[in-house]
Amino acid sequence: MSDTNAIGLHASSAQQLAERLNGLLANYQVFYMNTRGYHWNVKGEQFFELHAKFEEIYTDLLTKVDEVAERILTLGYQPLHAYSDYAKISQIQEDKQVADGKQCVRGLVEGFQVLIELQRELLSQASDADDEGTASLASDYIREQEKTVWMLNAYLG
Numbered sequence: 001m002s003d004t005n006a007i008g009l010h011a012s013s014a015q016q017l018a019e020r021l022n023g024l025l026a027n028y029q030v031f032y033m034n035t036r037g038y039h040w041n042v043k044g045e046q047f048f049e050l051h052a053k054f055e056e057i058y059t060d061l062l063t064k065v066d067e068v069a070e071r072i073l074t075l076g077y078q079p080l081h082a083y084s085d086y087a088k089i090s091q092i093q094e095d096k097q098v099a100d101g102k103q104c105v106r107g108l109v110e111g112f113q114v115l116i117e118l119q120r121e122l123l124s125q126a127s128d129a130d131d132e133g134t135a136s137l138a139s140d141y142i143r144e145q146e147k148t149v150w151m152l153n154a155y156l157g
């Protein structure tokens, strides 16, 4: 039993999944702060609508930040928790000086596209490792965020 972790997964698979989850966590953290930036700085006729929508999205991202971090702990590893580490490994880049509504929404679409792609890779790796807990987390996020991308693109016309 020495090569399995506390929930019966192969230790080496769990470690690889934890690393991939830490990469995902970094992207969530940068994307979360980008979305707060959109919430704060958006200007124009649709301010009230977008300001509220961006809050709804960043609140959901924050929930997922915690779920991803706690999944890493469940697998027996430590979640990254320093901004310097997030900035180093996140594929989603910091989005600064954005105030135009459509530009904010485009930033959201691009960020969700990165998350969805990372989660598809995670889902595939988790399935190969028989890690149903991580796989179902990834699959729930993918389904939700694919719908969000449709809605954001509908807004963009």
Ligand SMILES: [Fe+2]
Residues within 6 Å of the ligand: 039, 055
């Ligand atoms: Fe606010």
